[in-house]
Amino acid sequence: MSTTRVFVARLAGCTVFDPAGDRVGKVRDVLVVNRTNDPPRVVGLIVEIPGKRRVFVPIGRVTSIGPGQVITTGLINLRRFEQRGGEVRVIAEILGRKVDFTDGSGEATIEDVAIDEKRQGAWSVSQYFVRRPKTSGSLFAKGPTAFATWREVREKISTEAQSAEHLVASLSDLKPADLANTILELPPERILEVASELPDGRLADALEEMPVDDQVSLLAQIDDERAASVLDQMQPDDAADLVAQLPDDRQEQLLGLMEPEEAEDVRMLLEYEPDTAGGLMTTEPVILSADSTVAEGLALIRKADLPPALGAAVCITLPPYEPPTGKLLGMVHYQRMLRHPPHERLGAILDQSLEPLSAQASAAEVTRILASYDLVSVPVVDDADRLVGVVTVDDILDYLLPDDWRSQDEDEPVRPESVRRSSNG
Structure with a gap:
């Protein structure tokens, strides 16, 4: 080893x-x-x-x-x-459990577990990394930590479940899709506990990666105010897809509790049929005026929290610059911006060859346009040529894939040359 x-x-x-x-x-x-x-x-x-x-x-x-x-x-x-x-x-099941020190010096919470290899292929738990409770006047913000061997601690005799707070901490570095899968693998009674400990934005990220049935089930167990806060943090199109699955009375309740701007976006998306460009689009593209410069455009698409598909191009419109905007003038793809000096006006380098899609265009038409022109995103306009959103390639993939694609089993072997079916043990 x-x-x-x-x-x-x-x-x-x-x-x-x-x-x-x-x-x-x-x-x-x-x-x-x-x-x-x-x-x-x-x-x-x-x-x-x-x-x-x-x-x-x-x-x-x-x-x-x-x-x-x-x-x-x-x-x-x-x-x-x-x-x-x-x-x-x-x-x-172990991280976050409470233990008592066998020497009578008090209790602690398990924050990590060390495993050691004693001989080839033989591993066992060697130490616990634990945190004691914070004492009055302590300089430690969370209480002092210590290492303890298996013999130095014993699990508290209690029906108390593993601390959801510590489990959430152990999952802090997971990507949203991995976090969603990990949550759904937990026992049903633990899922809500962990969801309650997650920050709103983190729970929103996880919800966006879950199958629809699991989204609805989890949201049904969360009180309205928390649910509205989580919906505020989701991408508008994902939030609209989720809200559309809820009973009408809860839809209105949650929309009324959401931030007005976020609720307005969701309400607009709910007006469109789900298999149209309007139903598939997101209402948060990067939008700038024709007088904005290449430097300004690059600064906006460089933001870390901007999804890559939305950062592939900037939409240029007349004012106002929030959907529905003024008339759409065109788009500028990031590669074109890279080929021009920072002071160049975006209005001078528009790609006007691509016709925007009507919000009523079918999902099949959206797919054809994205595939035919090798696009990452395509703008969507209303009857007055006002920009209302963009459909990205990940939006159309979510639509085309089966509803349960996130949880489907694959029969494809992990590596045909080296993986064999063998007995579990």
Whole structure:
């Protein structure tokens, strides 16, 4: 092994490779079993492979664990992982648990778990990274931390579940799609607890990556004020798609609680049929005047929180500059901006060859335009040629793919040359 001690929270999201260097999947958790007189034994990793399927990889088939990566023998059982009696998931079930120090010095909360390799292929829990409660007058903002061995702590005798706060902290670095998948893998009673601890923006990101049924189910368990705040943080088209699935009375309740500008965008999108350009578009493109410069355009599309598809081009309109805008004059793609000096007026370098789509255009027409002209986005106008939004390639992909594409199983092997179906164990 390339290392003998690993902290489990740092393993979350690490890429798993086979011996040839081909990507197998990502680590989602570590599975352990408790023992009476010895520290918990690591039995394997829970790995997400293509198709969003989670499989079990026995620890004996892990040949190397290094910074940001795990190397396996390449022999992966493609059967979906099912947790057995006595097995415990470290990230989902141990992080955040309360423990007492056996010397009577008080309690603490587990924030990470270290696993050690004692011999080739034999790993066990060696230490807990714990945080004690903050004491009055303490200089520590969250209370002091410490390392404790398995024998130095014991789990508190309590029916209290793992702290959702600590579980959320362990998931803080996951990408939205990975966060959504991790949340949905939790036991049903834990999903709401974790959702309650997530910041509004983070929960909004996760919701956007969930299947519609799971979105509706989760939102149904959240109070109206929180739900409205989360919808405010979502992309307007995603928020509109979700709101459209709710009962009419809750639709109005949530729209009334949302920020007026965000609610207005969602209401506008709800007026269009879902299989039209208006129903597929987002209402937050980058919009500038013809007198704006290349430098101003590049500054706007450089923003870190701007989705890449929206940053591919700038829409140039007459005032006002919020949808529905004044008349659409054209678009300027970022590559064209890169070929002109910073002081150049955007109005002088418009791409006027592309005709905008009517908001009533069919999804098939949108698809044809994007594919025929190799576009990332296409503007959408109303009957008065006012810009109302843009349809991006990811919008049309979401429409074309099956509703359950995020949770579909794939029969495609992870790596045909090296992956065989083998017994789980």
